[in-house]
Amino acid sequence: MQRIIVSAMLACAVAFAPTGFASDKIVILHTNDTHSQLMPDDKGRGGIARRKVLVDSVRAVNPATILVDAGDAVQGTAYFTLFKGNTESDAMNALDYDFQIIGNHEFDNGLEEFARYWKRVKATPLATNYDFTGTPAEGIFRPWAVKEIAGHRIGFMGIGLDPHGMVADTNFKGMRYINAIEAANAVAWVLRNIERTDLVVALTHIGYNDPERVSDVELARSSRDIDIIIGGHSHTAINPADSLSPASVVENSVGKPVLITQTGKSGRFLGEITIDSIGALPSYRLIPVDSRLDSRIDSSLTAVIEPYRADVDSVMAIRIGTVKSDMDQNEMTNFMADFVASEARRLTGKKVDLAIVNKGGVRGTFSRGALTVGDVMQVFPFDNRIVVLEIKGSDLLDNLMIMTRTGGNGLSREAEVVFSGRDKVDSARINDKEIDPERTYTLATIDYLANGGDYMVPLTRGKRVATSDDIIYTDMIEVFSHGAMKGRTLKADSTVRMHEP
Incomplete structure (x- = not known):
């Protein structure tokens, strides 16, 4: 020094x-x-x-x-x-x-x-x-x-x-x-x-x-x-x-x-x-x-x-979908987690047990009415790709413990985690079954987290089995424009999936 x-x-x-x-x-x-x-x-x-x-x-x-x-x-x-x-x-x-x-x-x-x-x-x-x-x-x-x-x-x-x-x-x-x-x-x-x-x-x-x-x-x-x-x-x-x-x-x-x-x-x-x-x-x-x-x-x-x-105004003017009602931060995080899980299933053609995303990866919210290309780019701006991991239940539980330190993070709809404070996970369930520390699970996430970002180091112990070619906002725009969400209205899920008792 x-x-x-x-x-x-x-x-x-x-x-x-x-x-x-x-x-x-x-x-x-x-x-x-x-x-x-x-x-x-x-x-x-x-x-x-x-x-x-x-x-x-x-x-x-x-x-x-x-x-x-x-x-x-x-x-x-x-x-x-x-x-x-x-x-x-x-x-x-x-x-x-x-x-x-x-x-x-x-x-x-x-x-x-x-x-x-x-x-x-x-x-x-x-x-x-x-x-x-x-x-x-x-x-x-x-x-x-x-x-x-x-x-x-x-x-x-x-x-x-x-x-x-x-x-x-x-x-x-x-x-x-x-x-x-x-x-x-x-x-x-x-x-x-x-x-x-x-x-x-x-x-x-x-x-x-x-x-x-x-x-x-x-x-x-x-x-x-x-x-x-x-x-x-x-x-x-x-x-x-x-x-x-x-x-x-x-x-x-x-x-x-x-x-x-x-x-x-x-x-x-x-x-x-x-x-x-x-x-x-x-x-x-x-x-x-x-x-x-x-x-x-x-x-x-x-x-x-x-x-x-x-150029910014032009992407903000390209309509690709409709949002039923104003969405808050929790609803946006739920949407991101469910999207990552769905795309991971499409990517691998296999069952995916759950998805984990970080709240910090969601930089805004969608408002009621027209959804545009610019909206998606602004809310999900990072150059992250979807990653599919095979991960042991004990490592998954370690990661959920770390997620308690920020008051919880994003989970797909298959999962519910109850915690009673920092580093204290009381219950962690996938499809109503407690996570088995000895079992291997298929997890969808983003490359930033898979590499240990947001201090989620336990995810680095998983085996990477697939990675998407495109970044998330590109995949999302494609799904709304030509895929499963084309012509459909996005509805918010307000469930709090990781919460205190």
């Missing part, structure tokens, strides 16, 4: 140019997990053009404003599926972000595409605990940076999650992960004592509070020199104005307060941190990004997105 810090100091020795603004007041605006949601969502929330209205307004009042993003700017709409991050980088460049860090979904298309995307980003890209030496991304990222603003020096770092078990191994091959807490504390010490910064800010994509893995709360408690943590990954909306919100202030290892912030997801809020005085706890609020801003939208940003929008 010491060698890494010393070499990185040489790369970061030159600080950013000061603005010349004399006030002590500094504002940090931040986003996280916007997930390609460039337009307002189906409930009229968010939209990057509205976000720009807010950013421009704050900058007009206070030139000492810094704009940062805490990762997962991509993946979640047809813009990323079709254009691989070009739209997102162009739009965020138009907002003139100062710093951006890596989320897990920036890895989704592998390191070649990852490097291409980050080379388009005009903001300073930070990666403190990822070593890209010998990969296509070598030389793109700084381990830290110092921003001189309003007469003060503000240090920034970028802390990413451990990709093992979260990102497909092939998508970060050659990259070395460095322990997040060790790296953060080492760099924070350098920023405080060598760079002589007045504040140390950690941009993170590790989640707010996870008992299984490093999180913002743990990082705050273990730190001495970090003043502010601007987080992402867990989609947590930390709102001091809401009494039910997670805590925004946590004591560090020497009893000093650390501000922790996060804006939720999909660009529905813009975070605003106001530093009135160095040494005092900053104030913090979430600003809604909504229709009240529409009359002030900047046409220059609309022009940036317009060349991409025509």
Whole structure:
């Protein structure tokens, strides 16, 4: 770690140019997990053009404003599926972000595409605990940076999650992960004592509070020199104005307060941190990004997105089916699991006992009425293929135990699992029969999970017997257009198949 810090100091020795603004007041605006949601969502929330209205307004009042993003700017709409991050980088460049860090979904298309995307980003890209030496991304990222603003020096770092078990191994091959807490504390010490910064800010994509893995709360408690943590990954909306919100202030290892912030997801809020005085706890609020801003939208940003929008609008206009009623997250996960099971039977021509999918593989919901190609691409955007495994009952039970840690995941209609807490499976039945630890079952899933993604390592013990040729959303579009669902209306199944007693 010491060698890494010393070499990185040489790369970061030159600080950013000061603005010349004399006030002590500094504002940090931040986003996280916007997930390609460039337009307002189906409930009229968010939209990057509205976000720009807010950013421009704050900058007009206070030139000492810094704009940062805490990762997962991509993946979640047809813009990323079709254009691989070009739209997102162009739009965020138009907002003139100062710093951006890596989320897990920036890895989704592998390191070649990852490097291409980050080379388009005009903001300073930070990666403190990822070593890209010998990969296509070598030389793109700084381990830290110092921003001189309003007469003060503000240090920034970028802390990413451990990709093992979260990102497909092939998508970060050659990259070395460095322990997040060790790296953060080492760099924070350098920023405080060598760079002589007045504040140390950690941009993170590790989640707010996870008992299984490093999180913002743990990082705050273990730190001495970090003043502010601007987080992402867990989609947590930390709102001091809401009494039910997670805590925004946590004591560090020497009893000093650390501000922790996060804006939720999909660009529905813009975070605003106001530093009135160095040494005092900053104030913090979430600003809604909504229709009240529409009359002030900047046409220059609309022009940036317009060349991409025509292709997105075209796939959103191709009708392939009908949905009977609005579907919620559970119903969408059920639909995905049943689809994977059905396609696996078609693929193999054999009996499939059950299917397992992850909630994270479903990025939205279907609304009542027309179903389009674009709807399918946006809700199921990942380049996953269906995989059929032969797996021992004991391994299947181990995997179901892991699935309890996220409150349950997706099962096809043949299965029901009852659990009474983390790692505690009370009953696991397929077609009303308890899973036999000694029996071999035929399981349908997706390649991401079959490879141990979402920490489902027990699935890697199964024997792979078939893999689909096409990715899931392509198969799904085909089924609605020309297959078993052609001319039929999709009806939701609201059964909760993995649940507590």
